[in-house]
Amino acid sequence: MTDVHRDAVIGFYDRHPINEDEILAKLLAAGIDPKHLDVETLARFDQDHYGGTAAVDELASRAGIVAGAHVLDVCSGMGGPARWLAHRYGCRVTGLDLTRSRVEAAQRLTARVGLDTLVDFVEGDATAMPLPDAGFDAVVGQEAWVHVPDKAALIRECARVVRPGGTIAFTDIVARVPLQPSEQQRLYDEMSYAPLGLADEYLALLESQGCEIVYLEDLSDVWTRLLVERLQMYRSLRDTTVAKFGQQHFESWDRGYAFFVGLYVEGRLGGTRIVARRR
Ligand SMILES: C[S@@+](CC[C@H](N)C(=O)[O-])C[C@H]1O[C@@H](n2cnc3c(N)ncnc32)[C@H](O)[C@@H]1O
Numbered sequence: 648m649t650d651v652h653r654d655a656v657i658g659f660y661d662r663h664p665i666n667e668d669e670i671l672a673k674l675l676a677a678g679i680d681p682k683h684l685d686v687e688t689l690a691r692f693d694q695d696h697y698g699g700t701a702a703v704d705e706l707a708s709r710a711g712i713v714a715g716a717h718v719l720d721v722c723s724g725m726g727g728p729a730r731w732l733a734h735r736y737g738c739r740v741t742g743l744d745l746t747r748s749r750v751e752a753a754q755r756l757t758a759r760v761g762l763d764t765l766v767d768f769v770e771g772d773a774t775a776m777p778l779p780d781a782g783f784d785a786v787v788g789q790e791a792w793v794h795v796p797d798k799a800a801l802i803r804e805c806a807r808v809v810r811p812g813g814t815i816a817f818t819d820i821v822a823r824v825p826l827q828p829s830e831q832q833r834l835y836d837e838m839s840y841a842p843l844g845l846a847d848e849y850l851a852l853l854e855s856q857g858c859e860i861v862y863l864e865d866l867s868d869v870w871t872r873l874l875v876e877r878l879q880m881y882r883s884l885r886d887t888t889v890a891k892f893g894q895q896h897f898e899s900w901d902r903g904y905a906f907f908v909g910l911y912v913e914g915r916l917g918g919t920r921i922v923a924r925r926r
Pocket residue numbers: 648656657660693694695696721722723724725726727728743744745746749771772773774788789790791792794795
């Protein structure tokens with residue numbers, strides 16, 4: 648990954664409308680004391696993917712995650728899915744993320760709900776993971792790998808760190824048709840997305856790394872509906888986003904997100920859920 652792209656991703660997440668302060672403000676607004684927080688309550692606010700904890704459960708069940716397993720969440724953000732998996736399934740979870748502010752927020756939020764003995768976070772790049780070979784029973788990811796330009800290196804690393812027989816299970820944003828260079832450029836400039844390929848690209852990479860595809864689902868229609876709602880949700884965060892990052896940042900975020908959601912509505916972007924097993 649180039650330094651320019653790394654800085655773009657980190658800058659994007661350092662100024663993301665869903666952030667630790669915004670979560671704490673929402674909790675207070677809902678009359679919840681953040682000092683006495685449980686994971687189920689926090690999970691209503693801390694999931695930065697589509698479909699909330701139900702989507703985490705769906706992925707976990709497809710991946711066969713069970714108590715005692717060690718799961719790696721690649722691009723773990725503020726740790727919402729990692730905490731949920733540990734809480735719900737009694738597994739250990741390590742989250743890996745490039746953005747230090749996300750890793751630190753994840754650690755603080757996890758300590759708040761007393762899950763820090765089961766869940767830890769590591770700062771690092773998904774294409775060069777600072778993690779041992781075959782150390783995990785499952786590798787998961789949600790709506791994040793879209794940022795990674797070198798998908799071959801990403802999948803190679805996932806296959807390296809999962810044990811033989813373990814699963815790689817993820818959902819991600821993909822193109823439904825080849826995108827125009829101008830569309831790719833806008834998604835890069837405004838969302839820090841790497842050039843988007845079709846879901847088939849992931850399937851070929853997984854197979855080339857000795858993995859067998861065990862499940863594939865097209866989420867495009869479901870996500871289109873969710874994303875139209877999500878645009879409204881970000882618009883409802885206008886006041887906290889403006890207060891934290893300024894009016895200009897809110898407006899450029901809104902333009903970028905509306906363009907992104909428009910590509911779903913036009914049938915150009917979609918979503919995929921893929922589960923593969925390392926042979
Ligand atoms: C949309 S958030 C997803 C967070 C999490 N999956 C969730 O559902 O709450 C995407 C995350 O990917 C991380 N990320 C992007 N590129 C990365 C890379 N190359 N290596 C590790 N993390 C990366 C970002 O820092 C960000 O925290």
